[in-house]
Each structure stands twice: as structure tokens, then as C-alpha cells.
Amino acid sequence: MNRVDLRGFLPKTMLKNYLNGISRPFSPHLVRWKSGTSSRRWVTRQMDDHHTKQSKEQGFRSRAAYKLIEIDQKFKLFNKNTANIVDLGFAPGAWTQVALKRSQTLQNKMNILGVDLIDCSPPQGASFIQGDILSKKTHLAIKEHFQGGVDVVLSDMMANTSGIKDNDHYASMDLCDGVLILACELLNQNGSLVMKFYSGAEDPLLQSRLQKMFHKVYRCKPDACRAELRELYFVCLRRRLAEQKIEDIFADD
């Protein structure tokens, strides 16, 4: 079965499972990491990279920090009213560090929760939950942590890439569906979402869903992203009504 047959099927299955309390343990599109030349190439490139060196000097846990700094400068993501933030795909924690710094400069206390598949200790002033965003159990743990809505949902999640562009794209779309479901249930009115995606055929579908949820939806590639990757971000500002139902957002395909 190719992806064309699955269009509209996968999100609905995920939604149905989610609403029935079933966690999807393993996406059909997720691919396992294989160690080999591509991983060695990644390590070498990482060591040479300008942002990697800069992140070490400035005490950030990874070069990803500069992507969020850029997005915040351009879109004014964090402000005096930002109180609750969830950072999905937290590890090693640079985005949470950036949010903590903004909390200091804005002088408002933020409740920042990092979530990741892999265990990783949070920087001082933040919290962490180990979990899979495709699992309902993780969604419940996040909701329990906040006991109310959040103002900003961040997602820098990416499944391990296979080098097969379609597979990487669909694995990314599955993660984005998980983020959308969480954002739909948790994000306050006028709240914001920043979400990484690996570009491909389903970008317009994702964008149209986001446009149902937010007044402003921008597609952007921060300069700190590597040029050769099809990695992009949706920056979504000012959530429409917080009462929107997940079914309405997905009722498109």
C-alpha cells in the first residue's frame, strides 16, 4: 500500500485510537537509526559547525538553540504573558534553555516542561517527562503537570532520518499529528505553536489544519538550519478558540 492510499487514513486511525484511549506504539512510518557512514559523517560535520562551536562557548546544550532564538526574535514568541511552555523533543535541552533565558529577561516566571523519548535531565528551573508524543499516556502526564492550559507549544521533534525522503517526511507528519492533538487540547486561546516538520507531499494538508487553529501561520527556515536538510518550521501565532475539537481540525481529508 502506498502513501496515497493512506492519505487521510492514518490521522483518522490515530485520532480514533487516541479518542479510544489506545496508544499507537509504533508508527508504520517511523524508521530505526542505523549506525554507519551517514552517522559518522554527521558527527564530523557537527564538530566543524560554526553554531556547534558557538553553542559550546555560550553554554547551550546544542546548536538547536539558535533556531529558536531566531524564531523568537522574528515572531516575538515569548512575552510578558507567557507562563506555561511545553517543549516536545526536548533533549538535550537547548530550546528549554532559551525559554529559561527569556523568562529571566522578561522577568516573568515560566513553567517549562520538556518531553522526550530519551531520558535527559532538565536545566535548573525546568521539568522533564520521558515519553512518546504518539502515546496517550504521555499526553495525560503533560496535562497533569500543567493542570490547565499552556501558552506556547514547542516541537523540535524528528524521528531518526533514513535518507529516504518520503519515509522521513511521513514519519515527521505522524509526529506533527501527535503535536496537533496535544495542542488542540492544551493550548490557550491566543497561544502559539512552533513545530518542526520534514517537508514533502503532505505539507499543504498540515498547513490547512494549522490555519483552522491559528490566525497566523508562517512557514520558515531559520538561518541556523542546515541548508541541505528539508527541515522547516511552522510558526503559528494566536490560536483561535481554545474550545475547537480535534475532530474538526482533522475533518479535512
Ligand SMILES: C[S@@+](CC[C@H](N)C(=O)[O-])C[C@H]1O[C@@H](n2cnc3c(N)ncnc32)[C@H](O)[C@@H]1O
Ligand atoms: C533535534 S532533537 C531536539 C533538540 C532540542 N530542541 C534541543 O534544543 O536540544 C529531536 C528530539 O526529538 C525526540 N523525539 C523524536 N520522536 C519523539 C517522540 N515520538 N516523542 C518524543 N520525543 C521524540 C528525539 O528523541 C530527539 O531528542
